Amino acid sequence: MSDMTSTADAPRSPGRPRSLRADEAIIEATLDLLAEGSTIEALSIEAIAARAGVGKATIYRRWAGKDALLLDALRRLKGILPQPEGHSVRDDLVLLVGAIGKNVDPRASKIMPCLVPEVNRSPDHFRLYQNIIAPRRQLMREVLRRGIDEGLLRPDIDLEVTMALLTGPMLIQRVLQWNPELDERALPEQVVDAVLEGIRPR
Amino acid sequence: MSDMTSTADAPRSPGRPRSLRADEAIIEATLDLLAEGSTIEALSIEAIAARAGVGKATIYRRWAGKDALLLDALRRLKGILPQPEGHSVRDDLVLLVGAIGKNVDPRASKIMPCLVPEVNRSPDHFRLYQNIIAPRRQLMREVLRRGIDEGLLRPDIDLEVTMALLTGPMLIQRVLQWNPELDERALPEQVVDAVLEGIRPR
Incomplete structure (x- = not known):
């Protein structure tokens, strides 16, 4: 490449x-x-x-x-990278989660899912695809690191797992329309707050 | 149907x-x-x-x-439904998360992603697909309700959002090979524990 x-x-x-x-x-x-x-x-x-x-x-x-x-x-299909404001970690995460799977181009929903099996069969195409999503992932990683530095997030969290937690729900809802019961507009805030707080009683 | x-x-x-x-x-x-x-x-x-x-x-x-x-x-492609044991809510969630996207049939990875854009264009096919995943979703919903009844989970959590949090990371990793940094075998426990505890300091 x-x-x-x-x-x-x-x-x-x-x-x-x-x-x-x-x-x-x-x-x-x-x-x-x-x-x-x-x-x-x-x-x-x-x-x-x-x-x-x-x-x-x-x-x-x-x-x-x-x-x-x-x-x-x-x-081109993925559109431009979102720009976190750098003030509130929570708000920046909501912004980044809201941008997930929000492709500007309507052809994306036809192209992206079908690309997956093919991309995963070829190491070259897999690298190509990772090149596209890596900068977006890096943006989220930096916001999480900032949260740890500021003492807002636990220092022992696994960054990659946390990113999967933040990304997965939005991606399956936007790309797969996974659950008709979910409200796509409310989901970014719901996901970020649930990941921040957890579901056990505090 | x-x-x-x-x-x-x-x-x-x-x-x-x-x-x-x-x-x-x-x-x-x-x-x-x-x-x-x-x-x-x-x-x-x-x-x-x-x-x-x-x-x-x-x-x-x-x-x-x-x-x-x-x-x-x-x-047939999806395989048989997993059976939660009904003792530990955490262990049952780990079992259900581990079963996500774990299709027995190798043809599934070629068929399922490409099916998505098509399924979402047709209300009939969308219903058909929902019919297949609804019983799996219901199993997870019941385990979460049990956790609330037993006082292990907060009673005010949104069940559908929580299910998306538990399902999303596993689905994008198994189906999309989303992040090469993640260990697919460790992911079910990592996801369940992170969702239970949250990432803010307690």
């Missing part, structure tokens, strides 16, 4: 809107093909080029290969 | 092993086709009959239609 070119980092000469439009069309074509049920395996640079109305060379000029393009396309 | 015939309830005349073998082949053919990437929509009684090596009439003799057959096939 180290040789990939990302949309954000690539230098771009000024006054070339046509190349920008081509990039956009290529990303859109990739997401469209995935949303229509193409597997990662079956997805080809040829098919993406045809759908985007560009030549294969245009794609290879911007991305090292299919995986680099896929990484950019899936990042 | 009320007119369906389920594998467990259907009367079967003795001495007809051939019909039992046919049932088995039909269920297997259904799961195979789904695991190979067939959508619920595209799955046809014709295709299932062809794969199972039986006539369509054999299928309709046992199941009212595709949805009834699908319900039986997906139930």
Whole structure:
């Protein structure tokens, strides 16, 4: 993954809107093909080029290969990273939990679940997917560490388990519509408060 | 779903092993086709009959239609319900959390994630899926109610939120391999204890 070119980092000469439009069309074509049920395996640079109305060379000029393009396309799907305010640990956790699975792009709900079995069969694709979610996980880890430093959270908690506790309920509700009895809007606060307090009498 | 015939309830005349073998082949053919990437929509009684090596009439003799057959096939995938012992609330929760996403059949990891977007687009399929998971959810709800009755859990906890807290981490780890840092075998106890105690200092 180290040789990939990302949309954000690539230098771009000024006054070339046509190349920008081509990039956009290529990303859109990739997401469209995935949303229509193409597997990662079956997805080809040829098919993406045809759908985007560009030549294969245009794609290879911007991305090292299919995986680099896929990484950019899936990042687009996830939207921008939420920004914790840094005042209240509880409020920052509510913000981060509320952002989980809240994909801006409606194609995400078609693409993401089906991607899972495929991603898990291939170490390369697994790494690619972890690259996308790692920065979000890191944000939450930092808020929890701040809570420990400030004495608001127990110093002996397992950070990875705590993140799974905060993430899991929101993810299964947003992605799987797991339980019709749950109110998705109230869930971030309910989850954070329950994880903070526990369910045993204090 | 009320007119369906389920594998467990259907009367079967003795001495007809051939019909039992046919049932088995039909269920297997259904799961195979789904695991190979067939959508619920595209799955046809014709295709299932062809794969199972039986006539369509054999299928309709046992199941009212595709949805009834699908319900039986997906139930098979989920395996049998775990049995809480009824002594320790904590141990029963650990047992139930450990059973989450622990599908016996290796085809489950290919079938279940991809099913989600499709299931959520159709109210009928959503009901069908809820029918499969509702009994598991009910088992956990009963253990939590017992904990409240015994004074081990706070009486004001939200049962549905608590179930999402117990279920979510295990489900995302088993189905999505969410975080490589987590130890799947240790997770049921870690999740139950963290949910019981909370992460604030007591």
